[in-house]
Amino acid sequence: MADTQAPGRLDPGLSFGAAARFAAPIGLGVVFLVFFIATPDFLTMSNISDLLVSASILLVLAMGQQLVVTVAGIDLSVGSNLPWSAAVLGYAYTSGWGLTVSIGLALLAGLAAGVVNGLLVARLNMTDFIVTLGTLSVVSGLTLLLTSGNTVPVNSDFLRGLAIDGIGPLRWFWVLAFVVAALVGFLLYRTRTGTYLLSTGGNIEAARGVGIHVDRIRLIAYASSGLACGVAAVLFVARTGGADPSLQTDLLLSSIAAVVLGGSSLFGGKASVLGTVTGALLLQSLINGFTLVGISQYYQPIAVGTVVLGAAFISRFQK
Amino acid sequence: MTDTPARATGVSAAAPASQDAAPADHVVSPLVEITGLRKSFGAVHALQGVDLKLAPGEVTALLGDNGAGKSTLVRCLTGVHPPDAGEIRFRGEQIRFHSPDDARQLGIETVFQTLGLIEDLPVWQNLYLNHELTRGFGPFQLLDKKSMIAQSRAILSRLDVNVPNVRATVRRMSGGQRQCIAIARAANWGRTLVIMDEPTAALGVRETAAVEELIDRLREASVTVLLISHDMAQVLRVADTAYVLRRGQTAARRAVCATTGDELVGLITGAVLGDAHA
Numbered sequence: 306m307a308d309t310q311a312p313g314r315l316d317p318g319l320s321f322g323a324a325a326r327f328a329a330p331i332g333l334g335v336v337f338l339v340f341f342i343a344t345p346d347f348l349t350m351s352n353i354s355d356l357l358v359s360a361s362i363l364l365v366l367a368m369g370q371q372l373v374v375t376v377a378g379i380d381l382s383v384g385s386n387l388p389w390s391a392a393v394l395g396y397a398y399t400s401g402w403g404l405t406v407s408i409g410l411a412l413l414a415g416l417a418a419g420v421v422n423g424l425l426v427a428r429l430n431m432t433d434f435i436v437t438l439g440t441l442s443v444v445s446g447l448t449l450l451l452t453s454g455n456t457v458p459v460n461s462d463f464l465r466g467l468a469i470d471g472i473g474p475l476r477w478f479w480v481l482a483f484v485v486a487a488l489v490g491f492l493l494y495r496t497r498t499g500t501y502l503l504s505t506g507g508n509i510e511a512a513r514g515v516g517i518h519v520d521r522i523r524l525i526a527y528a529s530s531g532l533a534c535g536v537a538a539v540l541f542v543a544r545t546g547g548a549d550p551s552l553q554t555d556l557l558l559s560s561i562a563a564v565v566l567g568g569s570s571l572f573g574g575k576a577s578v579l580g581t582v583t584g585a586l587l588l589q590s591l592i593n594g595f596t597l598v599g600i601s602q603y604y605q606p607i608a609v610g611t612v613v614l615g616a617a618f619i620s621r622f623q624k
Numbered sequence: 625m626t627d628t629p630a631r632a633t634g635v636s637a638a639a640p641a642s643q644d645a646a647p648a649d650h651v652v653s654p655l656v657e658i659t660g661l662r663k664s665f666g667a668v669h670a671l672q673g674v675d676l677k678l679a680p681g682e683v684t685a686l687l688g689d690n691g692a693g694k695s696t697l698v699r700c701l702t703g704v705h706p707p708d709a710g711e712i713r714f715r716g717e718q719i720r721f722h723s724p725d726d727a728r729q730l731g732i733e734t735v736f737q738t739l740g741l742i743e744d745l746p747v748w749q750n751l752y753l754n755h756e757l758t759r760g761f762g763p764f765q766l767l768d769k770k771s772m773i774a775q776s777r778a779i780l781s782r783l784d785v786n787v788p789n790v791r792a793t794v795r796r797m798s799g800g801q802r803q804c805i806a807i808a809r810a811a812n813w814g815r816t817l818v819i820m821d822e823p824t825a826a827l828g829v830r831e832t833a834a835v836e837e838l839i840d841r842l843r844e845a846s847v848t849v850l851l852i853s854h855d856m857a858q859v860l861r862v863a864d865t866a867y868v869l870r871r872g873q874t875a876a877r878r879a880v881c882a883t884t885g886d887e888l889v890g891l892i893t894g895a896v897l898g899d900a901h902a
């Protein structure tokens with residue numbers, strides 16, 4: 306049936322599809338409304354400013370995850386890759402190697418983990434979630450070895466400035482997150498590599514058939530996610546003033562959740578950078594609002610998990 | 625650097641270019657020569673010694689029952705599968721494809737039986753897949769969407785296909801429309817050899833006629849065509865030479881002007897014995 310000319314009739318499935326497409330913005334609106342009513346502290350300049358700073362870290366991670374999901378993969382290793390990169394930064398800095406070198410090493414550490422994931426998945430054809438689950442564990446062990454399980458404080462005026470200052474009213478974190486999101490959007494929609502990423506995720510056999518080097522493309526996706534972890538780690542250290550090897554496993558779920566909420570298909574081939582940005586903002590607003598209202602921290606994972614399940618349910622209607 | 629959409633650009637050919645300019649007959653060395661090709665998938669011996677020659681500028685038909693190994697042969701010839709044994713010569717030189725990209729570099733394009741389209745990408749992006757037009761230079765190459773969209777209409781208009789909107793995704797296209805898109809893509813980019821695996825299986829009468837016309841035009845442009853088809857009448861209409869594959873082996877080779885549909889059917893089913901090693 307070629308129904309390209311005939312305007313489709315509005316059946317329930319279709320309107321659900323429309324709702325699914327706008328799940329993240331609708332959710333974001335609802336969360337803002339609820340917390341605006343619940344507490345006068347939510348919709349204030351300083352709170353929104355802080356909210357966006359926290360969201361920046363998640364956003365950078367989610368952008369890496371977005372690329373992996375685009376090629377029909379998943380990167381579970383971000384949960385430990387971020388603390389690992391942060392630990393490398395802390396270790397290098399406290400060893401007196403200077404901030405520039407330390408930041409470079411942190412980025413390299415994240416990239417390295419991503420490249421290992423990519424090689425195992427793309428070259429050796431191992432299952433993505435087993436591979437990244439494996440590196441999740443290996444890398445968290447490496448982090449503990451490197452830090453002996455202790456938090457490494459990083460006292461750097463530059464990093465503190467990065468977390469607090471900005472250009473005019475724009476905080477540096479926002480600028481960085483915006484740049485990362487813009488780069489990913491640019492890569493996906495404006496370059497050949499982006500077309501190959503979408504093709505590889507959409508139909509890997511067809512992509513291979515037209516001569517796209519799908520191994521290389523999948524490697525690029527996983528490596529980018531690793532690099533994103535490195536960038537997020539720098540932001541994380543700047544914000545918290547140190548590297549805590551035991552933290553941040555909830556960022557793993559949130560990064561995947563942001564991508565799913567944004568409407569990208571976990572089966573690959575469909576990406577929405579703007580959606581993922583909205584998804585990340587939604588999740589961070591939820592956590593931020595919960596803290597403000599004074600609901601126990603223990604409810605946060607339940608709320609985040611419920612939102613993710615909701616998103617997964619809605620995405621059934623997306624086809 | 626910008627890719628030209630027409631097939632004007634020369635291939636980095638291994639052999640002298642004068643070869644494919646000569647008229648097609650038995651004296652001319654073949655564009656592709658396959659000898660003793662074997663391919664097994666575990667216990668399934670899909671190809672058990674296939675011999676085949678594609679004369680340059682000719683349309684060669686490949687016939688055979690379901691499961692005879694035709695698509696497997698195509699996949700070996702395009703670098704999707706590495707063959708287990710045997711050799712493939714291209715313009716006289718033995719080649720070993722490591723990926724379909726190697727075949728593409730030689731100007732070989734394929735309409736796979738599964739079509740090889742990316743459903744969630746728009747039609748124009750499928751037509752230009754791995755042949756994208758770009759602006760800018762170095763690492764700052766941007767997709768030239770405008771040109772690709774505009775020229776997509778021209779590419780499709782060569783086939784009598786009705787695709788109202790090249791910006792729509794392939795997912796929205798009918799089976800026949802998809803097949804036409806895949807054919808148009810291969811015909812547009814194929815500079816030396818265009819392989820079509822049952823290209824008209826889902827097409828209507830008008831569209832089939834348009835595809836056959838397109839095959840004629842490829843021949844006029846001295847592009848070699850390998851056509852896989854179950855439609856005997858079609859083979860007799862468009863092909864110069866026909867090969868019959870039976871259970872993974874070459875059963876016979878016939879010049880189309882010297883055979884009949886009945887003979888070909890007999891060769892396919894085994895009712896007519898082939899010439900053991902054609």
Ligand SMILES: Nc1ncnc2c1ncn2[C@@H]1O[C@H](COP(=O)(O)OP(=O)(O)OP(=O)(O)O)[C@@H](O)[C@H]1O
Nearest residue numbers: 665668670688689690691692693694695696697737
């Ligand atoms: N990837 C694969 N893995 C395992 N077996 C395969 C694979 N591809 C093909 N085969 C087997 O190889 C044999 C030849 O298949 P092939 O697809 O080449 O046949 P065909 O001649 O193209 O048939 P059709 O006319 O139905 O398209 C079949 O028995 C098939 O089951």
Ligand SMILES: [Mg+2]
Nearest residue numbers: 694695737821
């Ligand atoms: Mg077949």
